[in-house]
Amino acid sequence: xxxxxxxxxxxxxxxxxxxxxxxxxxxxxxxxxMDGNRRFARSNNIEKIDGHTKGFDKLAECLKWxxxxxxxxxxxxxxxxxxxxxxxxxxxDLMTLATYKFEEFLQENDKLKENGVRLRVIGDLSLLPPKLxxxxxxxxxxxxxxxxxxxxxxFAYTFRNELISTVQKIIENNDSHTCEINEELIGSCxxxxxxxxxxxxxxxxxxxxxxxxxxxxxxxxxFTNILWPQVNIWNFLAGILHYQLITSNxxxxxxxxxxxxxxxxxxxxxxxxxxxxxxxxxxxxxG
Numbered sequence: 001x002x003x004x005x006x007x008x009x010x011x012x013x014x015x016x017x018x019x020x021x022x023x024x025x026x027x028x029x030x031x032x033x034m035d036g037n038r039r040f041a042r043s044n045n046i047e048k049i050d051g052h053t054k055g056f057d058k059l060a061e062c063l064k065w066x067x068x069x070x071x072x073x074x075x076x077x078x079x080x081x082x083x084x085x086x087x088x089x090x091x092x093d094l095m096t097l098a099t100y101k102f103e104e105f106l107q108e109n110d111k112l113k114e115n116g117v118r119l120r121v122i123g124d125l126s127l128l129p130p131k132l133x134x135x136x137x138x139x140x141x142x143x144x145x146x147x148x149x150x151x152x153x154x155f156a157y158t159f160r161n162e163l164i165s166t167v168q169k170i171i172e173n174n175d176s177h178t179c180e181i182n183e184e185l186i187g188s189c190x191x192x193x194x195x196x197x198x199x200x201x202x203x204x205x206x207x208x209x210x211x212x213x214x215x216x217x218x219x220x221x222x223f224t225n226i227l228w229p230q231v232n233i234w235n236f237l238a239g240i241l242h243y244q245l246i247t248s249n250x251x252x253x254x255x256x257x258x259x260x261x262x263x264x265x266x267x268x269x270x271x272x273x274x275x276x277x278x279x280x281x282x283x284x285x286x287g
Contacts, residue, residue, distance in 0.1 A: 116148020
């Protein structure tokens with residue numbers, strides 16, 4: 001079994017580099033577009049699913065590095081709704097792999113609790129196979145009390161899908177039209193409210209691919225040609241160094257323009273969140 005938190009062993013030089021990086025401004029939240037698994041498989045003459053497996057293993061190393069560096073939140077783009085256009089075999093293999101990995105996650109509950117890792121899965125879970133829905137919802141519920149590192153997995157996700165779903169939920173719960181639909185309300189109803197400080201995308205693609213388009217509006221972007229399974233700690237630290245260089249002349253690059261929600265909007269938000277929690281519990285009980 002491959003752990004979700006790698007047992008990565010640092011060299012003395014890597015330990016020194018981490019200590020140097022920690023002297024600077026550490027991003028609180030890193031978002032990652034884990035791109036290049038299939039190209040890695042082709043270049044190494046292995047099956048596509050083996051490339052995706054290597055990608056999951058790399059995420060485990062990334063979590064270990066994040067914990068040790070002091071990063072509080074990691075959001076990883078694992079599977080886009082657009083990926084359902086791939087071949088039936090690749091999709092079936094991916095869903096089987098994801099089910100297996102989330103089952104492993106459940107088996108590691110004690111270790112995850114010890115490290116304070118809380119899992120959240122954003123995306124349209126209704127698009128996933130029933131068995132995967134069950135293990136994902138159970139994994140999310142099992143870790144909801146942990147608070148040291150938030151791991152957000154975007155699975156069956158696109159921002160366009162989330163925005164449409166969010167607006168529909170607001171309209172459905174605003175029957176009396178007492179809530180003004182504004183930027184603050186929409187942002188508060190999204191599945192991910194926190195804003196990534198740094199986006200890291202691998203494989204040489206310089207685009208966002210409909211990932212967290214709302215949340216990334218003021219994030220630092222770092223693109224690298226390295227394929228995701230080939231990322232090492234030096235590539236990871238290079239992204240953080242890029243963030244430090246970009247933000248070195250500003251203590252806070254984001255303007256604080258938040259407007260408090262009205263009481264009616266707060267009540268509606270609480271209702272929406274309660275419904276999400278109820279759906280998650282029901283989904284976990286379907287197995």
